[in-house]
Amino acid sequence: MPGNHLLSSVRIAAPKKISCVSIASLLLIIGSILLFSFDLTNLKFYDSTGSGNMVDHELKLVEDISKDLTGFKSNDSKGFKNTIKPEPQLKMHKHKSDLGVLQGITAENISTNYTNLGFYHSTRSKNMPNPEPESGVQNESTTENISMNPESVLAYDIASITHDRIRSTITINLFPASSRRCIDPVFRGRLSGSSLAIIEWLPKDVNDPSTSNTIIGRYQVPTSDTYFVEIIALLCDSIAYDTNFTSTCLENPRKNRITASTANGADAFITGTVAKNDGNVGRWVSKGKRSPLQTRFQPRKCPPSIKRKRCIEATSVERFLPYMFEWDDIRLDERDNTDSFEKVCVLGDSQARQIEIDMHKLDVSNIVTMYISLEYPVDFTDFFQQSIIGNSCTKVVANFGQKPASFQEEHPWLFSEYEQKMQNFLSLKGLFTRHNVDLFVRSVNYIPISFRTGACPPVDWRSPPVIDQYNTIIRKVCAMHMVTFIDSNFIIGPMWDRSDDFNHYKDEAGDASARYILNRVLEII
Known part of the structure; x- marks a missing residue:
């Protein structure tokens, strides 16, 4: 092997009487080898094509040199003699593109191995970890590696995941x-604690x-604390405005x-460290035992009637019970009989019906709520x-986002069709104005990944990426027509997978969302 040949030739060539020149040469060679071994973390290897991929014989060279160096003695900066220890045993996993990916034997050190070996694109991103300072003096780092899942569907696509606690950012490299x-994966991430x-x-x-x-993400938490972080891959490639996503599958x-x-x-x-105020009027906080909150989903062949263990573990909502929505200021209680009478009509599908039920439970003075069924913005x-004039509605909260993307x-x-339909609906704003009816449009709620949305190809398209695009369209069209858009997904978002029946929020999340929407409609907040 190249490394063995180099060391053995030094030993064979040594004369019986060693001259000063020979000793200096020997020390120079050994020093070069040691320096090479210490600099392995910043070394890049390129194949003959210049693609930046490490090829097999070069990887073998690294392993051989590491073996040869085992047992050599070196002096550290304090004069103590230390034995150079070999790196943990590494396994070679061949990628489809023939890129050699080094992976450690334990899940804990996978991200560390990837990061330290530095197998990045030849143009280092400014968000990737920087090499060690040449001076040998290192300031306290603000970044830390996040442990990765070696069995993930994207395990061989991701070099590392890092967290910058000062900037409150998480970077997927x-x-x-x-x-x-x-090429352009879509992720969803949540912090819990x-x-x-x-x-x-x-x-x-x-x-x-x-x-x-x-891919860089930001988070905002109200208190500095230790948080469990979970990131899941939703799509292998993002869906653009003009994408036909009918056959686009979610990742397993x-x-x-x-x-x-x-x-x-x-x-x-x-x-996690406290960032600037998020501008919201409340947040989810834990009132009980803290445990990692993992994404809830419905596996195939797991309808609600099936009580198999694998179904119960994946679909249980008990994981959410310690969390309550904590308000900064609850103002609905300040209303009394002197306030003006309002009839709030909630327009839409069955999710709108659930919101009206939750509004009604609030029992606010001089407020009457009513559900009006209209699943599509047509005719x-x-x-x-x-329905609007006939029922004497003074305020209308509308939403059309569930049925257009559902299994029905x-x-x-x-997206182009959805935008056109919403344009047609909001073009009738003048009709509301002439009858002194205030119009509001609320955001579309997420639903958990069900056996329908998780099927491939899907038979229900209400996945988070589609809902996000629908909400982006609603926000844009509302701005064009000067209609108030009520975005309650700072409440639903952190609990996006909580819905017990994988559709309606008949729980703390639904109650909090209804309270917030009614506050906005009454212009209290």
């Missing part, structure tokens, strides 16, 4: 696009090539978690006269 299965927080992924800068292999919900969990080693935890003019349709409304 991907391998180069030529070496991974998913003393409170809940959703990781908001930042849009990529298409003009900055160095960010093509990094049984293997979509890219961060570590108890099942594959150790849970992934970070030390609205005649409906307005009969043969295919979903694509």
Whole structure:
């Protein structure tokens, strides 16, 4: 082997009487070898194509040199003699693109191995970990590695996941696009502990090539604490406005978690720090035992009537029970009989009906609520006269986002169609104004991944990426027509997978959402 040949030639060539020149040469060679071994973490290997991929014989060279160096003695900076210990035994896993990926034998050190070996794109992203300072003096780092799941569907697409506790950011470092299965993956992440927080992924800068292999998310938590972090892969490639997503499949919900969990080693935890105020009027906090909150989903062949163990573990809602929504200021209780009478009509599908039920339970003075069924924004003019004016509604809260993407349709409304239908509906704002009726449009609620949305191809398209696009469209169209958009997903978002029947929020999340919407409609907040 190359390493063995080099060392043995030094021993054979040594004369019986060693000259000063020979000793100096020997020390120079040994010093070079030691320096090479210490600098392995910053070394990059390239194949003959210049693609930046490590090839097999080069990997073998690294292993051989590491073996040869075992047992050599060196002096550290304090004069103590230390034995150079070999790196943990590494396994070679061949990627489809023939990129050699080094992986440690334990889940805990996988992300550390990836990061330290530095197998990144030749253009290092500014968000990737920086090499050690040459001076040897290192300031206290603000970043930490997040343990990864070696059994994830994207295990060989991700080099590392890092957390910057000062900036409250989490960065997913991907391998180069030529070496991974998913070019533009879509993730969803959540922090759980003393409170809940959703990781908001930042849009990529298409003009900055160095960010093509990094995905950065920010989070906001009310208290500095230790948080369990879970990130799941939803889509292998993102869906754009003009994408026909009818046959687009979600990643396997049984293997979509890219961060570590108890099942594959150790849970992934970070030390979260308080960021600037999020501007919301409340947040989810834990009032009981804190345990990692893992994504709830409905496996195939697990309808509610089936009580198999694998079904119960995946679909149980008990994991959410310690969390309560804590308000900064609850103002509905301040209303009394002197306030003006309002009739709030909630317009939409069965989720709208549940919101009206929760509003009614609040029993607010001089407020009457009513549910009006309208699942699609069509043929609205005649409906307005009969249902809005006929029922003396003074305020209307509308939403049309569940049925257009549900299994009850043969295919979903694509984004262009959905936008056109919402444009048609909101163009009738003048009809509301002429009759002194205030119009509001609320955000579309998420639903958990069910056996329908998780099927491939899906038979229900209400996945988080589709709901996000629908809400983006609603926000834009409402702004164009100067209609108030009520976004309650800072409440539903952290609990997006809680709905017991995988559709309606008949729980703390539904109660909090209804309270917030009614506050906004009455212009209290």
